[in-house]
Amino acid sequence: MLFLALLGLLYYQLFVQNNIVELWASQSWDSMKQNVYYLLAVILIAPINWFLEAKKWQSLINVKANIHLLEALKSIFVGMSFGIISPQRIGEYYGRMLLVNEKRHRPIAVASTLLSSISQNLVTVLVGLSSLYCFFEHFKVLRGIEQISSIWLFAMIAFCTIMYFTIPIWINVLKKIKISLIQKTAESIALWNFRIQFIVLLYAGLRYACYSLQYACLLYFFGAELSLSLVLAGITIIYLVQSGIPLPGGFSILARSSIALFILGSFELNDWTILASTWTLWVINLVLPAFFGLIILRKINVLLIK
DSSP: OOOHHHHHHHHHIIIISSSHHHHHHOOOOHHHHHHHHHHHHHHHHHHHHHHHHHHHHHHTTTTTTTOHHHHHHHHHHOOOHHHHTTTTTTTHHHHHHOOOOOOGGGOOOOOOOHHHHHHHHHHHHHHHHHHHHHHHHTTTTTTTOOHHHHHHHHHHHHHHHHHHTTTTHHGGGGGOOOOHHOOOOOHHHHOOOOOHHHHHHHHHHHHHHHHHHHHHHHHHTOOSSSSSHHHHHHHOOOOOOOOTSSTTTTTHHHHHHHHHHHGGGGTTOHHHHHHHHHHHHIIIIIHHHHHHHHHHHHHHHHSOOO
């Protein structure tokens, strides 16, 4: 139902509110040629983004296993191949675990994928909430409640951060569940300390900066003429809102497109610029590595966990 609702909303935004065909025809292709260096920057940043995700996962799993960076990168790609067709990209857990040869290390592979995802979501929430506050403050939406809003923002940031760094403590509850994989996963999480979690959060922050900058560069490539601060504020809010919508990675583009049209459209960007940027980023950062993952799967002929 959520998928159909988003599909209907996207259709309304494209063909009822606006005529996307006319917008495409009116696009200035000459300006795109002049701005091609933005597209080149996006392509160059993509491998850095993949590398940071691989390092993030490797930092976690190597507490117990000994995974080479190249193997970690392959696991990331294979995980994306499964994640693109599963809700909230949950298939990434299975995909990343496939390339871990030793069965005794598979629980920590699952745990590492979990904490890697949590750290990335934490950055999305913290930056998104801060941007949302600044956005409301800029447009005087919070007039009269600035102090209360500031306290609420600080409390939310503090709460989320404390919950993240205390995961190895409160995860002990899962050890009581009499399921072997869950118990072993909880035991793996308990091995992590503040230093490892801080490093992982740092990698997550750098990744967030990478794909936010990619999004901004694509908007400029397709003709946006807004200040960088306003563009980044809109992008971080888009990521914040999208993070709460449980759709497979392959369909999450519908949610992001609709959200982007609403938020960036309020900055008077035309729909073509918004959609072209959103879909191009999706192809580069999700479809392309998922394709690499399929090649790796075919090469090693792994379909089921042995």
